[in-house]
Amino acid sequence: MSELIRKNASELAEMLGKGEVSSVEVTQAHIDQISSVGDAVHSFLHLTTKGALAVAAEVDRKRAAGESLPALAGVPIAVKDNLTTTDAPTTAGSKILEGWIAPYDATVITKLRQEMMPILGKTNLDEFAMGSSTEFSAYGPSKNPWDLTRIPGGSGGGSSSVVSSFQAPLAIGSDTGGSIRFPGAVTGTVGIKPTYGAVSRYGLIALASSLDQIGPVARNVLDAAYLQDVIAGYDPRDSTSLKDSLGSMVEAAKNGSLKGKKVGLIKQLSGAGFQQGVQNRFAEALKLITDAGAEIVEVDCPSFEYAIDAYYLILPAEASSNLAKFDSVRFGMRVTPEGNPTIERVMAATREAGFGPEVKRRIILGTYALSAGSFDKFYGAALKVRTLIQRDFDAAFAKADVLVSPTAPTTAFKFGEKVADPLAMYLNDIATIPANLAGIPGISVPIGLADEDNLPVGIQFLAPAHKDAALYEVGAALEGILEGIWGKRMMDFAPKLEVN
Amino acid sequence: MSDVTPDLVRHLANLARIELDESEVVRFTEQLGVILDSVAKISSAIDENTPSTSHPIPLTNVFREDVIEPSLSQEQALSGAPDQGQGRFRVAAILDEE
Numbered sequence: 270m271s272e273l274i275r276k277n278a279s280e281l282a283e284m285l286g287k288g289e290v291s292s293v294e295v296t297q298a299h300i301d302q303i304s305s306v307g308d309a310v311h312s313f314l315h316l317t318t319k320g321a322l323a324v325a326a327e328v329d330r331k332r333a334a335g336e337s338l339p340a341l342a343g344v345p346i347a348v349k350d351n352l353t354t355t356d357a358p359t360t361a362g363s364k365i366l367e368g369w370i371a372p373y374d375a376t377v378i379t380k381l382r383q384e385m386m387p388i389l390g391k392t393n394l395d396e397f398a399m400g401s402s403t404e405f406s407a408y409g410p411s412k413n414p415w416d417l418t419r420i421p422g423g424s425g426g427g428s429s430s431v432v433s434s435f436q437a438p439l440a441i442g443s444d445t446g447g448s449i450r451f452p453g454a455v456t457g458t459v460g461i462k463p464t465y466g467a468v469s470r471y472g473l474i475a476l477a478s479s480l481d482q483i484g485p486v487a488r489n490v491l492d493a494a495y496l497q498d499v500i501a502g503y504d505p506r507d508s509t510s511l512k513d514s515l516g517s518m519v520e521a522a523k524n525g526s527l528k529g530k531k532v533g534l535i536k537q538l539s540g541a542g543f544q545q546g547v548q549n550r551f552a553e554a555l556k557l558i559t560d561a562g563a564e565i566v567e568v569d570c571p572s573f574e575y576a577i578d579a580y581y582l583i584l585p586a587e588a589s590s591n592l593a594k595f596d597s598v599r600f601g602m603r604v605t606p607e608g609n610p611t612i613e614r615v616m617a618a619t620r621e622a623g624f625g626p627e628v629k630r631r632i633i634l635g636t637y638a639l640s641a642g643s644f645d646k647f648y649g650a651a652l653k654v655r656t657l658i659q660r661d662f663d664a665a666f667a668k669a670d671v672l673v674s675p676t677a678p679t680t681a682f683k684f685g686e687k688v689a690d691p692l693a694m695y696l697n698d699i700a701t702i703p704a705n706l707a708g709i710p711g712i713s714v715p716i717g718l719a720d721e722d723n724l725p726v727g728i729q730f731l732a733p734a735h736k737d738a739a740l741y742e743v744g745a746a747l748e749g750i751l752e753g754i755w756g757k758r759m760m761d762f763a764p765k766l767e768v769n
Numbered sequence: 770m771s772d773v774t775p776d777l778v779r780h781l782a783n784l785a786r787i788e789l790d791e792s793e794v795v796r797f798t799e800q801l802g803v804i805l806d807s808v809a810k811i812s813s814a815i816d817e818n819t820p821s822t823s824h825p826i827p828l829t830n831v832f833r834e835d836v837i838e839p840s841l842s843q844e845q846a847l848s849g850a851p852d853q854g855q856g857r858f859r860v861a862a863i864l865d866e867e
């Protein structure tokens with residue numbers, strides 16, 4: 270294993286800038302790691318390594334010619350396969366889009382190309398990002414590099430497993446109810462859901478448009494900050510894109526501090542009922558936060574009790590509408606039944622063959638929630654709960670700069686443990702969902718290993734909308750304190766990946 | 770208890786244009802019932818005076834400048850179609866023969 274792949278993205282960027290290493294060397298080292306562990310971890314659905322090496326060579330040529338280059342030029346990255354790309358298939362983890370090549374790049378992809386970051390490939394996800402484990406990917410699950418018999422989180426388990434198995438230093442994810450933060454927590458990596466609208470969704474295959482947000486996946490907070498600064502910004506092609514800049518996340522991460530901060534401990538998410546090892550690490554982290562000069566204040570968010578329920582009505586309702594576009598006409602699969610069927614029967618046969626169980630379940634649930642007779646009781650009520658959750662956040666942020674909770678109730682679970690029980694699967698997102706309902710930013714930062722299973726535990730910080738910088742500040746500060754105590758990085762605890 | 774029946778699931782699947790097989794109808798009837806029983810408690814959290822929030826950031830009438838920009842060519846737009854001809858998406862009959 271090349272030492273290069275264990276470097277953080279910001280370290281690689283610095284080495285590249287000083288000419289200590291070439292981008293081709295860095296990119297090739299990651300391609301070698303993909304060859305070595307890729308089959309065992311199954312993070313990628315499509316590789317674009319040839320294109321990545323071409324970009325790397327171009328970066329090296331420009332650097333040799335003395336041209337000035339963007340901060341992350343030459344640093345390789347992987348992207349979730351629900352972002353459209355013109356040079357590789359985009360499947361969103363679904364059979365219905367198998368082999369589809371998009372006619373345009375997502376805005377985030379365009380930004381990565383402008384930054385001259387070699388894109389190594391497209392990462393696995395639960396079908397259309399519906400799931401917490403990648404077990405609902407039509408192309409098979411990704412594995413958790415800490416223990417290959419366990420899930421890497423979802424829906425962005427491809428991106429979290431890529432970064433935690435050193436196949437790429439950075440990845441892009443999308444977070445609708447925790448799909449960046451939950452995978453981050455269970456793989457010992459950093460995941461951020463920026464403020465709604467901070468990153469353009471143009472070219473992101475929509476799951477639930479009022480909840481979806483693209484964000485960075487990385488092995489430390491500073492790397493994530495560099496990536497957010499690359500992908501954020503106003504985009505006229507996304508009508509929900511924020512016009513105002515949120516400032517420099519890199520600066521916030523470099524000035525990481527907890528001193529004088531008011532940190533709100535959410536009463537409803539303080540860890541009661543969570544796995545014991547999660548509670549233990551969380552309690553220790555709170556102590557470190559206090560020792561670093563922050564003040565912990567308890568905040569009460571009573572409506573959070575209804576967050577999962579509201580979410581599992583709003584999301585399916587929006588998804589049932591968004592996924593109507595998969596109609597066998599403009600792109601993707603077409604299944605034509607025997608005889609002389611009408612287009613409606615062709616659509617129904619195609620969607621039956623092309624969609625997996627969780628997607629069908631949620632489309633049918635969403636269709637019900639929106640239908641006359643049940644609208645008020647379900648979808649309409651969920652929209653009202655959304656107001657209550659926003660009010661809870663408003664009240665909490667009147668008392669605290671940031672809020673804190675464990676990212677997830679458990680560490681990574683085993684394959685098959687929850688796949689047959691939708692409600693059990695939905696509970697993984699209990700701490701992450703409220704942020705999506707309110708549009709506020711959240712970060713998951715690793716805080717050590719659970720006592721009972723030696724698997725990673727994450728802490729979540731939440732900040733008011735537009736205050737993403739506060740997350741990078743407190744996240745980087747806590748990470749620095751922990752690395753000081755450990756004398757090493759979180760990923761240095763990971764067992765050696767056993768591959769054949 | 771929920772009032773989800775196999776007929777309701779068939780009706781919803783038909784509205785959503787998904788031709789479920791019978792084993793899926795049975796499974797979804799049970800699972801949908803469990804999910805709806807669980808989420809129905811949200812009605813106890815609200816009353817008629819609670820305002821609705823459909824979107825995290827209030828937005829109205831978002832427009833961009835009306836300027837001509839390059840867009841997808843017809844060829845690009847058709848490039849992913851399962852079937853096409855004469856510059857159009859080709860589909861099965863819209864209306865039944867009856």
